[in-house]
Amino acid sequence: MEYVSVSTTQNIDLEYRMAGIGDRILAFGFDLLVLSSWAILWLIVFSQTGGLQLWQIIFVLPIMFYSLLSELFLNGQTFGKMVLKIRVAKLDGSELTLGTCLIRWIMRIIDIWLLSGAVAVLAILVSNKSQRLGDLATGTSVVKTSHKNLFEETTYIEVPKDYTTVYPQSSRLSDEDAATIKEVLNFVEAKNDTGTDVEYHPMQLKLQNALKQKLEIRDINGSAKTFLEDLLKDFNHLHR
Numbered sequence: 001m002e003y004v005s006v007s008t009t010q011n012i013d014l015e016y017r018m019a020g021i022g023d024r025i026l027a028f029g030f031d032l033l034v035l036s037s038w039a040i041l042w043l044i045v046f047s048q049t050g051g052l053q054l055w056q057i058i059f060v061l062p063i064m065f066y067s068l069l070s071e072l073f074l075n076g077q078t079f080g081k082m083v084l085k086i087r088v089a090k091l092d093g094s095e096l097t098l099g100t101c102l103i104r105w106i107m108r109i110i111d112i113w114l115l116s117g118a119v120a121v122l123a124i125l126v127s128n129k130s131q132r133l134g135d136l137a138t139g140t141s142v143v144k145t146s147h148k149n150l151f152e153e154t155t156y157i158e159v160p161k162d163y164t165t166v167y168p169q170s171s172r173l174s175d176e177d178a179a180t181i182k183e184v185l186n187f188v189e190a191k192n193d194t195g196t197d198v199e200y201h202p203m204q205l206k207l208q209n210a211l212k213q214k215l216e217i218r219d220i221n222g223s224a225k226t227f228l229e230d231l232l233k234d235f236n237h238l239h240r
Helices: 021-049 054-064 066-073 079-084 098-113 118-126 133-138 168-172 175-191 202-215 224-238
Strands: 003-007 013-017 086-090 140-144
Touching: 003 140, 013 140, 013 175, 021 054, 021 066, 021 079, 021 086, 021 118, 021 140, 054 066, 066 098, 079 086, 098 118, 098 133, 118 133, 133 140, 168 202, 168 224, 175 202, 175 224, 202 224
Parallel strands: none
Antiparallel strands: 003 013, 086 140
């Protein structure tokens, strides 16, 4: 099973399982099904209106820019990628931008359409991070995403009504900071097979030090895990 490291803005490296060629081909197949269904709908409208009209261009644009707009606005996913639970991710942990998605979209001409996907398949096979040319040009890869419920996908955790903030500086945490805290806590827990709590995992310690410096916190209560959990509770308490 192959993994790729994706950095966060706090320079914490999280490991994600790389999407295989089979997953990416199947996702592309589902996307073709979506586009084909849309094209059939356009043909029906075209046949009913008795000819091509200017307003019908709205049916053509989604087909042309489907992957570009989907990956930009759906967190690196098309509908096919959603089905296969994979997504495009920046290896440096930054957000996907219009420029990144545009370059990937343009490179599809070479990767996918020029030789029926042969270029993309060859590039993925020889790349150690399963990257097609569009990925290599933009510093991205396609990774597996685990199925999560709504609360797991957010920074939400339940906090008692009478909760008292442990670190007032936590008011300076950004949404991205809170998301990183929760992801690191969940990641360490998922990797833990010892049967006991891991209080001082290297990833927890690295994130602890980064946040202590950012929030200018000198003294902490308890372990690195406790510190991160307290910050996440404080964040939820202050953002009710």
